[in-house]
Amino acid sequence: MINRLTTFSRKAAGVAALGLLVAAGSPAAQAAEAITPPDQSWGFEGIFGKFDRAAMQRGLQVYTEVCKGCHSLSQVAYRNLSVLGLNEDEIKAYAAEYEVPDGPDEEGEMFTRPALPADKFAAPFPNDNAAKAANGGALPPDLSLITKARANGHDYLYALLTGYADEAPEGIEVGDGLNYNAWFPGFQIAMAQPLYEDQVEYADGTPATIEQMSQDVTEFLAWAAEPELEQRKGMGVTVFLFLIVFLGLAIAYKKALWKTLH
Amino acid sequence: MQSDSADPEFKGIVKWIDRRLPIFTMLHKEYMVFPVPKNLNYFWSFGALASITLIVMILTGFFLAAQYQASTADAFNSVERIMRDVNYGWLIRYVHMNGASMFFIVVYIHIFRGLYYGSYKEPRELLWILGVVILVLMMGTAFMGYVLPWGQMSLWGATVITNLFSAFPLVGEPIVTWLWGGFSVDNPTLNRFFALHYLLPFVIFAVVFLHVAALHIPGSNNPDGIDPKGPADTVNFHPFMTSKDMIGIVVYLMVFAGLVFYAPNFLGHPDNYIPANPLQTPPHIVPEWYFLPYYAILRAFTDDWWFFQIFLGWWMDAKLAGVLAMFGSLVLLAALPWLDTSRVRSCRYRPYYKWAIAVFVINFLILGWVGGKPAEEPYVLISQLSTLYYFFHFLVLTPVLGWIERPKPLPASIGMPVSTPAE
Numbered sequence: 001m002i003n004r005l006t007t008f009s010r011k012a013a014g015v016a017a018l019g020l021l022v023a024a025g026s027p028a029a030q031a032a033e034a035i036t037p038p039d040q041s042w043g044f045e046g047i048f049g050k051f052d053r054a055a056m057q058r059g060l061q062v063y064t065e066v067c068k069g070c071h072s073l074s075q076v077a078y079r080n081l082s083v084l085g086l087n088e089d090e091i092k093a094y095a096a097e098y099e100v101p102d103g104p105d106e107e108g109e110m111f112t113r114p115a116l117p118a119d120k121f122a123a124p125f126p127n128d129n130a131a132k133a134a135n136g137g138a139l140p141p142d143l144s145l146i147t148k149a150r151a152n153g154h155d156y157l158y159a160l161l162t163g164y165a166d167e168a169p170e171g172i173e174v175g176d177g178l179n180y181n182a183w184f185p186g187f188q189i190a191m192a193q194p195l196y197e198d199q200v201e202y203a204d205g206t207p208a209t210i211e212q213m214s215q216d217v218t219e220f221l222a223w224a225a226e227p228e229l230e231q232r233k234g235m236g237v238t239v240f241l242f243l244i245v246f247l248g249l250a251i252a253y254k255k256a257l258w259k260t261l262h
Numbered sequence: 263m264q265s266d267s268a269d270p271e272f273k274g275i276v277k278w279i280d281r282r283l284p285i286f287t288m289l290h291k292e293y294m295v296f297p298v299p300k301n302l303n304y305f306w307s308f309g310a311l312a313s314i315t316l317i318v319m320i321l322t323g324f325f326l327a328a329q330y331q332a333s334t335a336d337a338f339n340s341v342e343r344i345m346r347d348v349n350y351g352w353l354i355r356y357v358h359m360n361g362a363s364m365f366f367i368v369v370y371i372h373i374f375r376g377l378y379y380g381s382y383k384e385p386r387e388l389l390w391i392l393g394v395v396i397l398v399l400m401m402g403t404a405f406m407g408y409v410l411p412w413g414q415m416s417l418w419g420a421t422v423i424t425n426l427f428s429a430f431p432l433v434g435e436p437i438v439t440w441l442w443g444g445f446s447v448d449n450p451t452l453n454r455f456f457a458l459h460y461l462l463p464f465v466i467f468a469v470v471f472l473h474v475a476a477l478h479i480p481g482s483n484n485p486d487g488i489d490p491k492g493p494a495d496t497v498n499f500h501p502f503m504t505s506k507d508m509i510g511i512v513v514y515l516m517v518f519a520g521l522v523f524y525a526p527n528f529l530g531h532p533d534n535y536i537p538a539n540p541l542q543t544p545p546h547i548v549p550e551w552y553f554l555p556y557y558a559i560l561r562a563f564t565d566d567w568w569f570f571q572i573f574l575g576w577w578m579d580a581k582l583a584g585v586l587a588m589f590g591s592l593v594l595l596a597a598l599p600w601l602d603t604s605r606v607r608s609c610r611y612r613p614y615y616k617w618a619i620a621v622f623v624i625n626f627l628i629l630g631w632v633g634g635k636p637a638e639e640p641y642v643l644i645s646q647l648s649t650l651y652y653f654f655h656f657l658v659l660t661p662v663l664g665w666i667e668r669p670k671p672l673p674a675s676i677g678m679p680v681s682t683p684a685e
Binding site: 047075080141144145148149150151153185225227228231232233235236239240243246247250251253254257258261 | 300339342345346352353356497501502505506508509512513515516519522523524526527532533535536545
């Protein structure tokens, strides 16, 4: 039923999209009214939700080997990777592979140096214009908050990454330098299909299907957007246990007190 | 009932202070032995809940301001720094963010309570008007607070709303430039909004003080809408009302905690996690949920609407009409004590007006729903009909029902709800 409805609304949206000039690749084009992506189940959803460490590590690998070429992750620091299970040396080694701008030095010159754990993830381009110039005019959005910055962000991201097709369905024209994607508002996205079967070789031997990689990188980016999620939900449980007991006491006290009136 | 006439006995330092500044005597009179009608239901807890929310907002707001940077270059990142690197910054920010929503939920229910039980009627008109003033101040504060994270909706929401003032002839454009401190919503705008967002809560606090002071003259209204006839009809505020308020507070905290811990962004808009970009307009600019009914009224006035063309089109443009209607919707709320011609306060004894209030609430919810929809059919038509109904309710239905309705017999007193024929 839901599938049928979704198909219907996709068709309807497709027809509507024909009349619209959609700025492909524009991050803000993701209106809440866009097609709702299929609901996936994520381990970090729900009251006791937690991130899957192994999936996050695989997701980091996908981000590093695939996404990182174009997309920055400016709010996340290398030191934050300890949450994924990386130890200090691993984090140092990971960070040292990237150069970050620094300076000025004593001569007044700017320079670059290998990144330290305290640094934020190094950006692939020095600025937005450089990023646009290298990507046919479209700006690859920063991914730090991508799952919070889209309606149904986790499901949307997964649907987008798995939503490419070789040919656009009939009736949808794909512009020059753009690609068809079933879940991108307007169906035309500047980003070419990023993931292909076996594109990365997972250290833990997990078969790298498009679905698997999409799922893993979504898990990683969900953490990047909401690093407080586990602490937040854990605290929520404690708060509710306290409030439930408190409510019982408050009701009992009120009843006993008001009885004295009659 | 309780012995409440005797002045309290204080000892030591409290006594010393109280003889010079009788603050403890005042607290005792106004919050301990203050008589409240014994039949108050849980709707009467929402005033206390609103006060608590105001205090929560001021406290969390202070801690956020201690870390926030009001500049267009740094604002977005400083909020993310609070979320990621400041100890429990995520908690403080989510409490503040959802606290704004809780404030409006609580205040809207508080206002509904007043509407249904006629709390605005003589002798509480000024109390009611002060309440509307608080609502307007809250709206201004909330609007400017939403601008501070400097996301896409912050920038574009601010652009749309400040542009409303340009609707006024002659002075409009200069006012907008003056508000912005430039020629677009930019750094000076963000700075002054931050300053005002920090200032206005204290103004609200002062008006709340007046609101409570004005309440303590006639005392609380009650579900029967009749005045207490004596001590048999009342209980002491403490511990009787406070024990009920405590239950209300815990339930309120549960809703609040549910939002903060499990759905912190449910009431927000995803676009506000995209940094503000003056070169890119979001496809649908929507304000926060609590503004949507007024936003719907604003947008209902289109050039081709028959109502606008017949009554207003020949002397103002549609934008000005929308702005005036939006402000007018709040002015009418303040004028309610004089628009309602019935002398019976509570809807319990008003067989027709009771339903009028129910329809009014549903209509208000419909306005909120269409306010969040894009400006296309059928939403435009619905918002126009709902807007007309909003004004019809205040300007026609409320006065007329007061004249023609035959109220049910009022009880003789709160303590003895024996019905005797009215008048």
